[in-house]
Amino acid sequence: MLYLASKSPRRRELLMRLGIDPRLLDIDIPEVRQPGEAAFDYVRRVSREKAGAGLLGIAGVPDALVLAADTEVVLDDEVFGKPVDSDGAVRMLSRLSGRTHQVISVVWILSAGREAQAASVSDVTFAALTPAQLDGYITSEEWQGKAGAYAIQGRAEAFVTRLDGSYSGVMGLPLHETAKLLGKFGIDVFAGAKE
Template sequence: MKNVNQKIYLASQSPRRRELLRQIGVDFDVLLLRSQTPRGPDVSEIALEHESPENYVARIASEKANFALQAMHSRKLPQRPILAADTTVTIDDKILGKPVDTADAMAMLRLLSGRTHQVLTSIVVIHQEKSQQITQTSEVVFQPLSEQMIHAYCVTAEPYDKAGSYGIQGSAAMFIEGIRGSHSGIMGLPLFETSKLLQQAGIRIL
């Protein structure tokens, strides 16, 4: 077990990000960001008008990290590095977030069918009030999807908590002809870039 000084806070609800951090031996406590409160979510993921996918994903990741920083101070928690991330899928400069319902998920998958799209993940590490950020981009090529394939996938639970309505780590992997970039980045946390930022914040990797 690592020294407590080697622990970080992960500002994310994503079980996939937790799995990926464990994969590289990073010890962490979760600072949950709430998606539902009387005042709305802790961090709104609504895109601004005319906001590019790159600016959008970087802004949301930064807002998550800064909200977690405020929470760490307000709760008088031990001072540790904070890691936050956000992932979005984009095609034709359109941001594809998490689907709101089955019709939305099916529409997204029809748009991705037989085409190449981009998956952007922005990661932020705040340590000693200093923030560092990297946005990683991968390209994903989907095979043409029949209506039967789309419908069968969308009756599962898998699409509904994921940007672009699919997860590369699940059964949607069979839709993917090829990728160029980071497999872990497509899952939600590019481990090469993440390890660099954490090491810069004094966290030993492995």
């Protein structure tokens, strides 16, 4: 049985695109970058901690697999987490405007005796955003709860002039890497698939 250690409805939706409907685990871990910690190492650590917390939460369930992921927006080695308010969202989006940033997604799967990880790093370029575009996006409230203050699968997709990498990774779960990782644990997302 696959468990998803995430509060993100997008991650569940993405797994369901692979034909997998996981059981959800409501975990909460601190997401604080350590002094001197590289951005990639931070995302990797948080993802692993989510999976570990999820596995602890279902201790004793035989053959359980826990999948967790973390996705962060990075610009100039600064990790843009989820903005706490609209002012924070405006600051983040203003910094991303007209520039290329990275979106790092790391996926972990843990079981009682095994663990493995996969990563996706995508380069996303935004057009120069006008004040009216910023105001409209902030008013939509789509930025809430989103790393970097935007959701590529929503209105902010219109900001993107170039994407080098994984669209689903920018959404929060890179499907190619996730499918390969699941395969290592004996879950073939194409087994029995109908056209």
